[in-house]
Amino acid sequence: MVVKRHIVHQSSRPAKKLDPGSDPSNIMGDSWTPTPGTAFKLLMSARLCAALWSVVSDCDETFNYWEPAHFLCYGRGFQTWEYSPAYAIRSYAYILLHVIPMKICALLLGDNTILVFYMTRCLLAVACAVSEMLFYRGVCRAFGSNIGRLTLILLLFSAGMFAASAAFLPSSFSMYLTMVAYGAWLTGDAHVAVMAIAASAILGWPFAAALGIPIAYDLLVQQKKVMFFLKWCTISVIVFLVPMVLIDMHFYGKLVIAPLNIVLYNVISGHGPELYGVEPLSFYLINGFLNFNFAYILALGSLPFLLFCSWFLKKSPKSNVWLSLAPMYIWIVIFFTRPHKEERFLFPIYPFFALAAAMVLDITQRVLHSLMPEQTKRGHYTDSTSWLAAVFSFVFATLSFSRIIAVYQGYHSPLDIYVELHRVASDSKIHTLPPGKSVNVCVGKEWYRYPSSFFLPGPNWHLQFIESEFKGLLPKPYESGADATRIIPSDMNDENREEPSRYIDISRCHYLIDRDTENWTQLEPQYSSSSNWTVVKQAPFLDVTRSHRLFRAFYIPFFSNYHCTYTAYNLLKTTRTKRSIKQLKKS
Known part of the structure; x- marks a missing residue:
């Protein structure tokens, strides 16, 4: 005492x-x-x-x-x-x-x-x-x-x-x-x-x-x-x-x-x-x-x-x-x-x-x-x-604890997928591009789950946007040079108005990060089922629309697994060759 x-x-x-x-x-x-x-x-x-x-x-x-x-x-x-x-x-x-x-x-x-x-x-x-x-x-x-x-x-x-x-x-x-x-x-x-x-x-x-x-x-x-x-x-x-x-x-x-x-x-x-x-x-x-x-x-x-x-x-x-x-x-x-x-x-x-x-x-x-x-x-x-x-x-x-586990299980897979890029970059059986060649990692509807450029394997790896159902304003890369922060970037606005210049053609993508959904559209197809892409890595991601509100919000052993549905969060690699891309463009 x-x-x-x-x-x-x-x-x-x-x-x-x-x-x-x-x-x-x-x-x-x-x-x-x-x-x-x-x-x-x-x-x-x-x-x-x-x-x-x-x-x-x-x-x-x-x-x-x-x-x-x-x-x-x-x-x-x-x-x-x-x-x-x-x-x-x-x-x-x-x-x-x-x-x-x-x-x-x-x-x-x-x-x-x-x-x-x-x-x-x-x-x-x-x-x-x-x-x-x-x-x-x-x-x-x-x-x-x-x-x-x-x-x-x-x-x-x-x-x-x-x-x-x-x-x-x-x-x-x-x-x-x-x-x-x-x-x-x-x-x-x-x-x-x-x-x-x-x-x-x-x-x-x-x-x-x-x-x-x-x-x-x-x-x-x-x-x-x-x-x-x-x-x-x-x-x-x-x-x-x-x-x-x-x-x-x-x-x-x-x-x-x-x-x-x-x-x-x-x-x-x-x-x-x-x-x-x-x-x-x-x-x-x-x-x-x-x-x-x-x-x-x-x-x-x-x-x-x-x-x-x-x-x-x-x-x-x-x-x-x-x-x-x-x-x-x-x-x-x-x-x-x-x-x-x-x-x-x-x-x-x-x-x-x-x-x-x-x-x-x-x-x-x-x-x-x-x-x-x-x-x-x-x-x-x-x-x-x-x-x-x-x-x-x-x-x-x-x-x-139940809430923390539920969030981790349901939404951590994007981080796991982007970490996987580093393993892919060092695996010559998967990543067959010459060293130093520019690599495009593309995202569509999943653009907002990008954790940051800290997860890209090197300076020649670039995140690119492809068109999706999202119609707001996307960010763009900084200009290069010592005065890059002073340059007024083109195609910017403060009204959340879409700028089509942000998008690249999907044929230029080497890798694609996308999530499988049931409600696919023409702009957001099921890429993992396409012959143009092969799955490199998949991780489970919570499907909110098909999961019970209580059991997706709080993890309850046995019950949450039964009442929650997960979809695949995918890292995809293009199967297109230079020749097939040229043929696709001609058609």
């Missing part, structure tokens, strides 16, 4: 910096809580697993981040309209934060670009684990050990955190820095909180500035530290915005303030993100449950539930309880009401789902404890109600 209290007191800050939402005896005190170091080790183990096994679920991650990074590293990659100097709504500063460690990895690992890809993901995973540890430490100090433990468990096992933690996306970057900001704010380090929010909004995602509103309210209204706030905002602008503008001026060849451009495009342009699809409110309700299952339900209802329980217990929660829940509700009001919805848009508030659910569980334990007979109320309130936390944690972890 002495050792435990010694560790706790070493890690605690002065009492005046704490504003606990529960009684002081529960602040890292009566029951054992993992130290920040132990929490980091647990989190890092989980995040490294995510870096190695999670799928690339968003084509924006590939074409807006991995591809520009590959271009800056190796001089080859795809460019989207967002990086055209005519629009310039993305910043190269964010890309450079990742390119620098990529180049170091490339020096150490040689020409194996797949290893560079996964090492970069591992570095992102470590950054996420550090951020979660700081957030956890702040939660423990402000709200007590029970809420801290529960938050850690929900973060550790969440399927949503598994997907978001190692993603090369500004929304994940903003999630990291938001956790740093609130971890610092809860421990009294307000200057770190202000700078973390500023870095998140400037370098990552400008809309993430909304998550700093509760911290700004606390500093400006409750603590009346106006000059302090302005001072650190000014420092943040100098430290983050000025270098970013200089970097983008170098790459774009003109003055560019990318955060401003992206806000203007999304908010006041006549053709914003709705061009890329709209979804009903149910999209976020379902998606949130898939990623946080029952913790998501607790989180959404946390505010009214905490109000009711506080009234029942005749205790008024401190202001930092409401301010810690506010970012989640602010974000929900902003993004749940937008027509264009994507899973990654919720990444920045994933940690608050865990915190809000932990608060609900904690106050439920307090209510149950208060309702127990006097003879059973001995000891700390968690002693008599620990079963509730244990049962909920077990159910949450089980459903989370």
Whole structure:
């Protein structure tokens, strides 16, 4: 007991910096809580697993981040309209934060670009684990050990955190820095909180500035530290915005303030993100449950539930309880009401789902404890109600693992197929083209599952698009040369309008990556059944249309295999010879 209290007191800050939402005896005190170091080790183990096994679920991650990074590293990659100097709504500063460690990895690992890809993901995973540890430490100090433990468990096992933690996306970057900001704010380090929010909004995602509103309210209204706030905002602008503008001026060849451009495009342009699809409110309700299952339900209802329980217990929660829940509700009001919805848009508030659910569980334990007979109320309130936390944690972890396995089994095959290209390139029995000859790897309807150019075997291998039923705007390769990022690419638009110049004739394809489907069309035939192609590798891919909604969403042994249908994800090699291609063209 002495050792435990010694560790706790070493890690605690002065009492005046704490504003606990529960009684002081529960602040890292009566029951054992993992130290920040132990929490980091647990989190890092989980995040490294995510870096190695999670799928690339968003084509924006590939074409807006991995591809520009590959271009800056190796001089080859795809460019989207967002990086055209005519629009310039993305910043190269964010890309450079990742390119620098990529180049170091490339020096150490040689020409194996797949290893560079996964090492970069591992570095992102470590950054996420550090951020979660700081957030956890702040939660423990402000709200007590029970809420801290529960938050850690929900973060550790969440399927949503598994997907978001190692993603090369500004929304994940903003999630990291938001956790740093609130971890610092809860421990009294307000200057770190202000700078973390500023870095998140400037370098990552400008809309993430909304998550700093509760911290700004606390500093400006409750603590009346106006000059302090302005001072650190000014420092943040100098430290983050000025270098970013200089970097983008170098790459774009003109003055560019990318955060401003992206806000203007999304908010006041006549053709914003709705061009890329709209979804009903149910999209976020379902998606949130898939990623946080029952913790998501607790989180959404946390505010009214905490109000009711506080009234029942005749205790008024401190202001930092409401301010810690506010970012989640602010974000929900902003993004749940937008027509264009994507899973990654919720990444920045994933940690608050865990915190809000932990608060609900904690106050439920307090209510149950208060309702127990006097003879059973001995000891700390968690002693008599620990079963509730244990049962909920077990159910949450089980459903989370089930979701992670379901996603891996259903959607990991594109990564496996693109890795196979490296084996094919080194097998002279399969790859019969002369060394150094240009090789075209083609995609049609499966273009958006391309993981990135890091998976191509060499500089003479090129991804090419063939026409399919998709009629939106596809990316195009960067121009060559030192000023490639300054050149306004031809055939680009910001209206998601199809550009036929992206397509090549299928007769020029050496390899084709395609998925078998039942509903084939003239533009999307069953290529694997054609005599013009031979199957090199197949991997199972979930057929959503012919699989049960529950059993495809969560893996349930035996039942999922019975109720889910898989199709073949194919790596195909052309059987056409030069002679047959000439004959085909003549006909």
